[in-house]
Amino acid sequence: MKTLGHPTRATLAALALAALTGPALAQQGLDEPFQKPFKDALAGKTVAYVPVAMNFDLTEGWYAGLKKELEPYGVKFVIRDANWNTNAGAQAVTSLISEKPAVMVVHNPDVQTYAKLLQRAENEGIFVIQINMGSAYRSSAFVGANWVEIGERQTEGVVKACEGKSNKIAIIQGALSAAASAYTLKGVENVLAKHPEIKVVSSQAADWDAAKAKAITQTVLKQNPDLCGIVGFWDGMDIGTAAAVKEAGLTGKVFLATSGGGERKGACELVKSGAFDLNMSYDVPTQAAQMAGTIKWLLSSGAKPGSIKGSEYTTLIPITKENADSQTACWNLSDLKK
């Protein structure tokens, strides 16, 4: 009780002092102590990007998003396009290890090829961020879709649409060598295990190729005109699947679920036209922003590459007729490039 007076008096004194010095401080500004080390940590650093190929919505979107976020901080952004050639990609990663960029953003073609190389890179002091397709090596960060979840949610959609119908479904896989395809298939199997009434009449790989997907779907639909749903593994390929359904006059009767990066022309427009009934989108601009955020955090943290490891699985956006018209469900590549 007696001591109560002291802090009050001290506060008053502090206030008086502040009243005297305050204006002076406001004129000089207050230095935020952490922004300069942050800027220094980023300026002049090199971030290398190794996609499986450029020229498609996902990799172009990531590229544009990363560039937009990082270049203003003086980060040098270099690209090594593997152009669908696993060998060329492995060579690019190898040569990058000797060039020593600060961060490598890597899009794996499969689980094994780059795994050892990425481990070596982190040992050499390069942060490795893996996108969408992880490798067997767990690096500083993984940013990307959870393929098993995609498979599960697509199949759940198809199973629901099949209620009270023939319960016959078809699966159009991607390339057999791709882990994304195998993981998605696992998700499909997880759901089918709970629904023994569903009969898979065809499960074939179309090699991410729209023409092959169309050929397979046409044959399957002729054999099973009462098919109630199709689980497709990528929207770029399932344009062909959708074309076959449309030609058979079964649009709206066969529920077509697919997945992709959510680019407007490839996703929302096609959902609106009725070609796809469900498109699970792993929203590429959000992924790009998460990657950029991770790079900023890692570079400014002072952590040693390989000492911390974590994952950021993308929150999926299910695109259906209800939200296909909205501004936020899909993105435009042209906007991202601005």
Added chain:
Amino acid sequence: MKRFRFNQQEIVFAVFALLFLVFSIFLNGFLTTENMLTLLQNVAVLGILGLAMAIVVIGRGIDISLIAALAVPPGLVLQMVQNGHSLPFSLLIALLLTIAFGLVNGWLIAYAEVPSLFATLATGLLLAGLGQAVLFQLDVVQWSRGMDGFERLGQGTIFGIPTSIVMFAIACIVVAFLLRQTRWGAYIYAIGDNPYAARVTGIPSRPIIVLQYVIAALIGCFAGLVMAASVNSMPTRVFNSTLIYDVILVVVLGGIGLSGGRGGVLNVIIGTLLIGTMLNGMTIMDISYAGQNLIKGVVLLLAVITDSFLNPRNEETAQQGDI
């Protein structure tokens, strides 16, 4: 005494007939009109490309750049329409690009005398690279509103027959007419059989070679338009696929020898039918991808081995350029 001999064309036809018979008996739902139409529809584009390749191979050449001609000019049409140009104008530009491409191929082979394998390998890469680097924004060029109506080239039916089959039939008739009824066609056979003799006889062999490659590129572009219309987009990445091997396979399997001068449209049709029957049957049986490749390989090997048993090659029968 003349011994009875099968040639490759007949062997492949026999394999096709056998396969067809087996599938018809054992495979439920194979021998239906609808499935037959699907079968043909699925290989129509391959067949059209086979025709283009046949023209070049009969003239003792090979055109590896065919897939670039399939992918890039039609892709350009879709891209230009997407960017707001009119469809006829875009088609005209693509047509000019295709003709220019054929002329470059032909000039390199006929006048610069670069072997066709290397010349077309390089020009194909060049055209595909040009497409990727300059012309297209994305690998898969999407259909846009301005293209509406054009999809009828690859979708829907004409008198109950799927359009792509009709397109294949039209291409067959045009190419058969060119090869069998015109003087140019006869020249192509003459050059393929013996280019030196053809030149000595006074056949304008160089312009005819150029013509072959221009026609092949044009047919390739046509196949691409049918394909784009059929899947509502142009996946230009098809250039990196193994489609070109399938095309060569159709041609060689059908019995058009790579040594040139022999074969015709019928051979392409037979080769296409065999591939189509195999693919269709295996899809109905839901055979895995790896299994399909295995079966494809075995059937093709069988056809080739049977041929070399029945028609052994030696120094006399082998020709220069035989692969």
